[in-house]
Amino acid sequence: MNKEKEIEEQKSYINKVKEMNKGKDLKYTILTMGCQLNENDSEKICGMAEEMGYTKTQNQKDADLAIFNTCCVRENAEDKLFGKLGELKKLKEQKGIIIAIGGCMMQEKHIIDKIKESYPFVDIVFGTHTLHKFPEDLYKSIQEKRKIEDVIDIDGEIYEGLPIKRDSNIKASVTIMNGCNNFCSYCIVPYVRGRERSRNPRDIINEVRELAKQGYKEITLLGQNVNSYLRVEKEKNIEFEEYEGVNSFATLLTAINKIDGIERIRFVSPHPKDFTDDVIDAIAKCEKVCKLVHLPLQSGNTKVLKEMNRKYTKEQYLNLVEKMKNRIPNLTLSTDIIVGFPGETDEEFEDTLDVVRKVKFEQVYMFIYSRRVGTPGDKMENQVPDDIKHVRFDKLKSLVESQIEENNKKYIGTIQKVLVEGESKNNKEMLTGRTDSNKVVIFEGNKDLINKIINLEIVSEHMWYLKGKEF
Numbered sequence: 001m002n003k004e005k006e007i008e009e010q011k012s013y014i015n016k017v018k019e020m021n022k023g024k025d026l027k028y029t030i031l032t033m034g035c036q037l038n039e040n041d042s043e044k045i046c047g048m049a050e051e052m053g054y055t056k057t058q059n060q061k062d063a064d065l066a067i068f069n070t071c072c073v074r075e076n077a078e079d080k081l082f083g084k085l086g087e088l089k090k091l092k093e094q095k096g097i098i099i100a101i102g103g104c105m106m107q108e109k110h111i112i113d114k115i116k117e118s119y120p121f122v123d124i125v126f127g128t129h130t131l132h133k134f135p136e137d138l139y140k141s142i143q144e145k146r147k148i149e150d151v152i153d154i155d156g157e158i159y160e161g162l163p164i165k166r167d168s169n170i171k172a173s174v175t176i177m178n179g180c181n182n183f184c185s186y187c188i189v190p191y192v193r194g195r196e197r198s199r200n201p202r203d204i205i206n207e208v209r210e211l212a213k214q215g216y217k218e219i220t221l222l223g224q225n226v227n228s229y230l231r232v233e234k235e236k237n238i239e240f241e242e243y244e245g246v247n248s249f250a251t252l253l254t255a256i257n258k259i260d261g262i263e264r265i266r267f268v269s270p271h272p273k274d275f276t277d278d279v280i281d282a283i284a285k286c287e288k289v290c291k292l293v294h295l296p297l298q299s300g301n302t303k304v305l306k307e308m309n310r311k312y313t314k315e316q317y318l319n320l321v322e323k324m325k326n327r328i329p330n331l332t333l334s335t336d337i338i339v340g341f342p343g344e345t346d347e348e349f350e351d352t353l354d355v356v357r358k359v360k361f362e363q364v365y366m367f368i369y370s371r372r373v374g375t376p377g378d379k380m381e382n383q384v385p386d387d388i389k390h391v392r393f394d395k396l397k398s399l400v401e402s403q404i405e406e407n408n409k410k411y412i413g414t415i416q417k418v419l420v421e422g423e424s425k426n427n428k429e430m431l432t433g434r435t436d437s438n439k440v441v442i443f444e445g446n447k448d449l450i451n452k453i454i455n456l457e458i459v460s461e462h463m464w465y466l467k468g469k470e471f
């Protein structure tokens with residue numbers, strides 16, 4: 001079936017379920033794990049659920065449908081899912097709640113087997129390539145009262161035109177590509193998300209235009225490797241329609257920069273090996289592109305990087321940072337780091353600390369290496385013992401925290417452009433927003449300022465936020 005037809009078919013299932021649910025005031029919960037791509041997928045799942053007549057609740061006990069959108073990038077997500085399923089068993093027995101689990105973890109056979117064996121009360125299991133078929137799966141589960149397993153192992157297509165219910169009305173995520181071809185040796189993502197494929201320029205530009213019309217101010221472009229947008233298509237001569245001059249990631253940034261109404265553009269994650277000069281120049285010259293760049297390091301040691309299959313050395317990473325700092329005024333950087341990759345010695349870990357000291361990241365997301373079934377890293381013999389991993393993690397954490405404290409002090413007395421996002425969660429009297437460098441700033445102000453970019457003078461700093469006053 002072609003893609004448009006498939007979406008039409010799913011829309012007819014949406015109508016069928018809506019009809020069945022008429023007048024019933026049904027509710028759903030959704031628990032999303034993992035990265036922003038998964039959050040964006042959840043917004044699509046919510047869009048479908050709401051069109052089928054369900055309204056969202058935070059209270060599990062009120063729910064008639066419980067959805068989980070899972071991640072498997074590290075082990076802890078599994079514990080979380082199985083813990084939650086244990087809690088749901090009672091609700092299933094008491095009121096027949098429908099339980100649907102989707103996302104990356106469902107692409108793993110050993111997980112599906114475990115669900116079948118230990119949690120047979122789960123109604124629907126769907127994968128990353130069958131998300132768009134959620135209406136059909138739900139319809140069949142209700143109508144035919146049977147268990148649905150809808151997971152395919154081939155590379156899925158990109159489906160356009162699904163309903164979407166976004167979490168925010170200020171900031172929106174736009175997925176520009178699916179999958180990953182990099183096969184970093186620690187990472188499960190290429191196995192559960194399939195091969196890289198990019199969305200059409202026209203579909204992306206039209207989505208962003210529509211968001212601008214709806215009043216959104218900030219757009220985050222998402223993909224596992226955003227700066228190789230359209231690369232596979234070009235390499236494999238897969239036809240794509242150039243639209244508004246877009247034929248690469250750099251030209252995509254340039255085209256979105258021209259869309260009236262959008263004031264900020266962010267993107268995650270780029271790969272250092274694909275950071276070509278045209279992308280650096282586009283960031284420098286597009287005034288709406290935020291100057292915070294997330295540049296995943298993973299390790300600062302060349303040998304470990306080679307084992308990780310990252311395709312850059314410590315020196316190449318540092319040179320890239322130097323080049324970017326020279327060409328992009330006010331550049332700030334954030335990164336991801338893994339400690340305790342198989343074979344990593346104390347000395348090699350020191351290189352990671354060395355890069356962190358040199359680059360002075362704005363933000364570092366730190367992870368303890370987690371073995372993932374099916375990846376080359378899992379088969380490596382020289383796994384680092386847990387206690388050593390933890391010592392290294394703590395060392396890195398204290399270095400990062402001391403740098404953040406240092407860095408926060410530099411903000412005091414400066415004027416920052418802040419996109420005001422709403423009331424502060426912890427203090428309803430205050431408003432909260434973010435700087436270009438993605439720092440949280442809280443301040444006293446009138447609610448009219450929400451969804452505007454304003455100037456704030458930074459008056460004090462705290463570990464995870466700054467305080468400002470209107471300037």
Ligand code: SAH
Pocket residue numbers: 035073074186187188189223224225269270271296298336337338367368369370371372
């Ligand atoms: N495509 C992105 C992000 C992938 S997942 C990128 O290349 O940067 C997000 C982060 O999780 C990774 O950057 C990595 O730091 C971390 N991660 C991935 N696999 C991991 C594993 N097996 N153990 C610990 N951390 C992992």
Ligand code: SF4
Pocket residue numbers: 180181182183184187188189190224225271
């Ligand atoms: Fe995983 Fe590497 Fe792909 Fe990122 S680039 S998703 S870390 S394999």
Ligand code: F3S
Pocket residue numbers: 033034035036037038070071072073104105189192193
């Ligand atoms: Fe997790 Fe899947 Fe994202 S494994 S990190 S949710 S792509």
